[in-house]
Amino acid sequence: LRRIRDESGPVLPIEFPGEVKAWVVTSYETVNSVLTNDDILYRKNIAHFTALHDGTIPDDWPIRQLIGGDHLLVLDGAEHRRLRSLINRAFTPGRVAGLAPRIQEMTDELLDRLADETGVVDLVKAFTEPLPVAVICELFGVPEGVERNQIREWSNVLLSHTATPEEATETGAALVGYLAAFIERKRGAPGDDLTTGLIRAQEDDGDRLSDDEMMWILWLVLIAGHETTVHLIANAVIALCSDRAQLALAQERDAWAQVVEEALRSRNSVVGVLFRYPQQDVRLGEATIPAGEPIMIGIAGTGTDPATYGEHAGRFDITREDQEPHLGFGRGPHFCLGAPLARLECRIALATLFGRYPELELAIKEDEIGYTSSFITEGPLALPVVL
Numbered sequence: 001l002r003r004i005r006d007e008s009g010p011v012l013p014i015e016f017p018g019e020v021k022a023w024v025v026t027s028y029e030t031v032n033s034v035l036t037n038d039d040i041l042y043r044k045n046i047a048h049f050t051a052l053h054d055g056t057i058p059d060d061w062p063i064r065q066l067i068g069g070d071h072l073l074v075l076d077g078a079e080h081r082r083l084r085s086l087i088n089r090a091f092t093p094g095r096v097a098g099l100a101p102r103i104q105e106m107t108d109e110l111l112d113r114l115a116d117e118t119g120v121v122d123l124v125k126a127f128t129e130p131l132p133v134a135v136i137c138e139l140f141g142v143p144e145g146v147e148r149n150q151i152r153e154w155s156n157v158l159l160s161h162t163a164t165p166e167e168a169t170e171t172g173a174a175l176v177g178y179l180a181a182f183i184e185r186k187r188g189a190p191g192d193d194l195t196t197g198l199i200r201a202q203e204d205d206g207d208r209l210s211d212d213e214m215m216w217i218l219w220l221v222l223i224a225g226h227e228t229t230v231h232l233i234a235n236a237v238i239a240l241c242s243d244r245a246q247l248a249l250a251q252e253r254d255a256w257a258q259v260v261e262e263a264l265r266s267r268n269s270v271v272g273v274l275f276r277y278p279q280q281d282v283r284l285g286e287a288t289i290p291a292g293e294p295i296m297i298g299i300a301g302t303g304t305d306p307a308t309y310g311e312h313a314g315r316f317d318i319t320r321e322d323q324e325p326h327l328g329f330g331r332g333p334h335f336c337l338g339a340p341l342a343r344l345e346c347r348i349a350l351a352t353l354f355g356r357y358p359e360l361e362l363a364i365k366e367d368e369i370g371y372t373s374s375f376i377t378e379g380p381l382a383l384p385v386v387l
């Protein structure tokens, strides 16, 4: 995506096999204008995904739920506003802030297990991967133990790039079944958690979330909040280990919040590719995009765009004083619902990790790290370090 931006300009038309045309947008300015244009929607306009219609992707595959389901991420306008407003009643800043002590405890517990390690440790397996799913379970009110382990396993299969379609289907169905039953259980045994908050959320006019809507909210939060956070923590660790002066500065100034923002800008876990569809012909840069043709948003191109962030845009630097806030959590109506939680969690994770292990270093060269092969998220598959 960064290369497309530099070599082909901010708006590139591409053709997929089967005559489908799409437009890849990669500069800060074009991505920003797509995300904030009321005429460019997320609409469940999945007509161009031929594989969804020609039988290649069976009805019960989870990918269908992600791009064609009835959840927040693919709704627009009044339907979207209604859901977000009901969710906001339960997913409050107070609830997120209240999770801080538990996030700290869970971070400490994971790191305690590494106390005796003297050799090479895979930080993804031992730390960055288990933490976010544990935090989401805490948020939902899922009890510790068997159920959490089960959710973690399901979530890993759903996000895996190597699971077979059959595995994904079976796992998707198991997760949906579990979440529906879990909501039912919470009705009888409420707690101080997001699920109970969603059950109680009600607008002044009496509008409430249905059981189905609640299930899809929990489902989406798990899908959207797990891998993104795993990779962001890991990407920040790589950036800091590759530039010890930045690490020293972060420690000296206790600047972990800046580390998180800088990782979101220059090494984000969400690289793209978010789809949108113009409702009318739209002019973007030099191009006119006809109504209905898919626009693919390359988030990864925005944070490193020299036109916005200068010639050293690609450099990880926590002392930057940019005028333009990054687009790492998106912008506009679909701005990341979990941004406050992700910020809090990544900050605690990094501060605690480097607080305990200030000498932590990569056990392999940076260019030997293997990354996910997804076009949505980017992060290391494994991160061998010496603590």
Ligand code: HEM
Pocket (backbone or CB within 6 Å): 072, 073, 074, 084, 220, 221, 222, 224, 225, 226, 228, 229, 232, 268, 269, 270, 274, 275, 299, 327, 328, 329, 330, 331, 333, 334, 335, 336, 337, 338, 339, 341, 342
């Ligand atoms: C949406 C990034 C963590 C829940 C988004 C979007 C981005 C994003 C770029 C916008 C998608 C679009 O416009 O098409 C990230 C990053 C994260 C992160 C980089 C971690 C570092 C989380 C967490 C949660 C979460 C922890 C939940 C607890 C959501 C939801 C949406 C969303 C529900 C859809 C919002 C809507 O459509 O109204 N995220 N996210 N995310 N995110 Fe996050």
